[in-house]
Amino acid sequence: MAVDHAAAEVDHLAAERAAARFDVEAMKIAWAGSRHAVDVADRMARLVASDPVFRKDNRTMLSRKDLFKDTLRKAAHAWKRIVELRLTEEEASLLRQYVDQPGYVDLHWGMFVPAIKGQGTEEQQKKWLPLAYKFQIIGCYAQTELGHGSNVQGLETTATFDPMTDEFVIHSPTLTSSKWWPGGLGKASTHAVVYARLITEGKDYGIHGFIVQLRSLEDHSPLPGVTLGDIGGKFGSGAYNSMDNGVLRFDHVRIPRDQMLMRLSQVTREGKYVQSDVPKQLLYGTMVYVRQSIVADASKALSRAVCIAVRYSAIRKQFGSQDGGPETQVLNYRTQQSRLFPLLASAYAFRFVGDWLNWLYTDVTQKLEVKDYSTLQEAHACTAGLKAVTTSATADAIEECRKLCGGHGYLNSSGLPELFAVYVPACTYEGDNVVLLLQVARILMKTVSQLTSGKQPVGTMAYMGKVQHLMQSKCAVKTEAFEARALRMAVNCAQNIGQASNQEEGFYERSPDLLEAAVAHIQLIIVTKFIEKVHQDIPGHGVKEQLQNLCNVYALYTLHKHLGDFLATGSLTPKQGALANEQLGKLYAQVRPNAVALVDAFNYTDHYLGSVLGRYDGNVYPALYEEAWKDPLNETVVPEGYHEYLRPLLKQQLKLSRL
Numbered sequence: 001m002a003v004d005h006a007a008a009e010v011d012h013l014a015a016e017r018a019a020a021r022f023d024v025e026a027m028k029i030a031w032a033g034s035r036h037a038v039d040v041a042d043r044m045a046r047l048v049a050s051d052p053v054f055r056k057d058n059r060t061m062l063s064r065k066d067l068f069k070d071t072l073r074k075a076a077h078a079w080k081r082i083v084e085l086r087l088t089e090e091e092a093s094l095l096r097q098y099v100d101q102p103g104y105v106d107l108h109w110g111m112f113v114p115a116i117k118g119q120g121t122e123e124q125q126k127k128w129l130p131l132a133y134k135f136q137i138i139g140c141y142a143q144t145e146l147g148h149g150s151n152v153q154g155l156e157t158t159a160t161f162d163p164m165t166d167e168f169v170i171h172s173p174t175l176t177s178s179k180w181w182p183g184g185l186g187k188a189s190t191h192a193v194v195y196a197r198l199i200t201e202g203k204d205y206g207i208h209g210f211i212v213q214l215r216s217l218e219d220h221s222p223l224p225g226v227t228l229g230d231i232g233g234k235f236g237s238g239a240y241n242s243m244d245n246g247v248l249r250f251d252h253v254r255i256p257r258d259q260m261l262m263r264l265s266q267v268t269r270e271g272k273y274v275q276s277d278v279p280k281q282l283l284y285g286t287m288v289y290v291r292q293s294i295v296a297d298a299s300k301a302l303s304r305a306v307c308i309a310v311r312y313s314a315i316r317k318q319f320g321s322q323d324g325g326p327e328t329q330v331l332n333y334r335t336q337q338s339r340l341f342p343l344l345a346s347a348y349a350f351r352f353v354g355d356w357l358n359w360l361y362t363d364v365t366q367k368l369e370v371k372d373y374s375t376l377q378e379a380h381a382c383t384a385g386l387k388a389v390t391t392s393a394t395a396d397a398i399e400e401c402r403k404l405c406g407g408h409g410y411l412n413s414s415g416l417p418e419l420f421a422v423y424v425p426a427c428t429y430e431g432d433n434v435v436l437l438l439q440v441a442r443i444l445m446k447t448v449s450q451l452t453s454g455k456q457p458v459g460t461m462a463y464m465g466k467v468q469h470l471m472q473s474k475c476a477v478k479t480e481a482f483e484a485r486a487l488r489m490a491v492n493c494a495q496n497i498g499q500a501s502n503q504e505e506g507f508y509e510r511s512p513d514l515l516e517a518a519v520a521h522i523q524l525i526i527v528t529k530f531i532e533k534v535h536q537d538i539p540g541h542g543v544k545e546q547l548q549n550l551c552n553v554y555a556l557y558t559l560h561k562h563l564g565d566f567l568a569t570g571s572l573t574p575k576q577g578a579l580a581n582e583q584l585g586k587l588y589a590q591v592r593p594n595a596v597a598l599v600d601a602f603n604y605t606d607h608y609l610g611s612v613l614g615r616y617d618g619n620v621y622p623a624l625y626e627e628a629w630k631d632p633l634n635e636t637v638v639p640e641g642y643h644e645y646l647r648p649l650l651k652q653q654l655k656l657s658r659l
């Protein structure tokens, strides 16, 4: 009986695939960016999936110690394979993605190395980078402290220059100055880029980066004056617990002067502080780099969750027709579609805006090399804002996908609880999302205030230059409505702030509205970049049409969800809002026959998805059944503890009932 059921489910997905109205292979290219990108990703995904060391189906059942050791093993094995196979940087980072386990290597490659590249002099790069590239040292990024994370200028660790010995003395003067959170710090790192207040000639020059050795390269023991360890278990089983987020205290630890990262400013042998001619904001450059990579990761996490929910919704059936006919696939319910298809569209939207952001970041980096700092603010606003909007939306979407999978979505074997638990801190790390949106809002207010002086805004703020037109016009339900909404919300905030006794007080009072104005601006960017994408030449039967549909779904869904903003700012009429909603329903009907093929285009292996519900073959029920028996609780028929706790209880009840 079970076998018959399984065959029917498998047929279901085959039928879904056959019904698709576009070329899935061509869509894979549109998603990945090129034929080459599809091929490399495919090769790396299979390499990982076929290697037993990279097994991850038992991860949620491992103890913290075993999970951490498993991470060390995977990282060492991955590195061995990278060296043996002479993998390129592109291949290695894809391999890292498919291993799919947070670990110290992320911070080593993702923050320690970029911090040295961005803030170190050429000489410092020559000394430290070869060691890091060969893993002769392992580094982390030690910025956040127990007392301060968001407020970087409030950090308390000190680096006091001692001209007698030509050294900096690194010290943790208070409990709250303990470094707290850095990934890889707890157990793995030998070195850190430590952010501390630079004090020389009795003056505090604020936060600067220093390379500090933490552990012996001989036996990994902490160096004298260094106290460090792991900060403890985190949310969810498995999940981010593979990472050794750490605590670190310094007791007057001495480092040579040349371990201060000196590209932005220097301290001379005599102890003079010298500022370079580069903007001091470059101190935050590593965060800009990581924020853009977090946007690209948002589409990966969201597409995984959506892939699981779409495939399972095509398999799952509930309720029959009135006359006792076959039951309905839950994917056919309009409510399921209206919850799921906007998430599918968002996965594509975030993918394309992530590609654009990566281009912007590369462009800014090239400009910085020739001392052109003109796009630094744009890069900060876009990376901060897109990081905030895409991670918040993705975290919510993963949880929605869990609910879309009903009860089975709550099982670890669905892959969704762990995906959520790993993903959700992205709303906090690399800048709390509210704090980042307020940064965007500050830049919006600055731009609005400059409009009257005739300064033309550029880049993603250019639309604000059309202020006369956008403040007055009635908008068609297209980009213009998004532009008018964003601009009018920003101008409203600026006017309200202008009425306050001082600007800072006004900003503080209006910060909830400012958040919403920042979100409106960022959503405009996402919609614009999606539209630009679908205007490109996109080969493959039906591919462009599907992307056009998804783009419309993303735009109209966003409009529907934030209709209050559009109406309150007069950017749309209530009638236009109702029409947009009507249109959305029609678009969902067009997505429906293509939904399974649209998630197949992500080209994920079953290993990477890690979900019995999202299996490519749709064989969900036998897999769920089999998976249950693997739980450690099922290792014995009678549970441990029966003789101590259950039996006496049952005997006692029996005696009582005989009385």
Ligand SMILES: CCCCCCCCCCCCCCCCCCCCCCC/C=C/C(=O)SCCNC(=O)CCNC(=O)[C@H](O)C(C)(C)COP(=O)(O)OP(=O)(O)OC[C@H]1O[C@@H](n2cnc3c(N)ncnc32)[C@H](O)[C@@H]1OP(=O)(O)O
Pocket: 071, 074, 075, 076, 078, 079, 082, 092, 093, 095, 096, 099, 101, 102, 103, 105, 106, 107, 109, 110, 111, 141, 143, 144, 149, 150, 151, 152, 153, 183, 281, 282, 284, 285, 287, 288, 290, 293, 376, 377, 380, 428, 429, 430, 431, 432, 435, 439
């Ligand atoms: C087991 C696996 C095996 C596999 C093995 C494989 C082997 C290897 C293969 C290779 C793999 C590669 C892997 C790579 C992976 C990469 C992924 C990385 C993973 C990421 C994990 C994340 C971990 C988390 C890390 C962190 O969280 S680090 C700490 C982050 N902290 C923050 O973000 C703090 C937030 N706060 C701030 O940013 C600031 O303090 C503030 C901006 C909020 C306020 O700043 P300030 O006090 O200075 O105030 P102002 O508002 O006045 O700003 C001053 C002016 O500066 C401008 N500004 C601010 N920020 C920036 C900026 N970032 N850039 C530019 N300009 C900036 C403001 O606009 C102001 O400007 P103005 O003066 O003109 O107005």
Ligand SMILES: Cc1cc2nc3c(=O)[nH]c(=O)nc-3n(C[C@H](O)[C@H](O)[C@H](O)COP(=O)(O)OP(=O)(O)OC[C@H]3O[C@@H](n4cnc5c(N)ncnc54)[C@H](O)[C@@H]3O)c2cc1C
Pocket: 107, 141, 142, 143, 144, 147, 148, 149, 150, 151, 180, 181, 182, 183, 240, 245, 425, 428, 429, 430, 431, 432, 433, 434, 435, 438
């Ligand atoms: C999993 C994980 C990994 C991390 N890895 C690293 C790492 O490798 N290296 C590292 O240095 N750090 C790391 N961090 C630390 C991380 O960067 C900080 O936690 C993050 O920047 C948020 O800062 P906070 O903890 O001080 O939050 P807080 O700023 O204390 O936030 C608390 C609340 O206050 C609100 N808030 C704060 N300021 C304002 C404001 N100005 N206006 C309005 N509301 C405000 C926030 O929105 C939030 O709701 C990691 C954190 C996590 C969770």
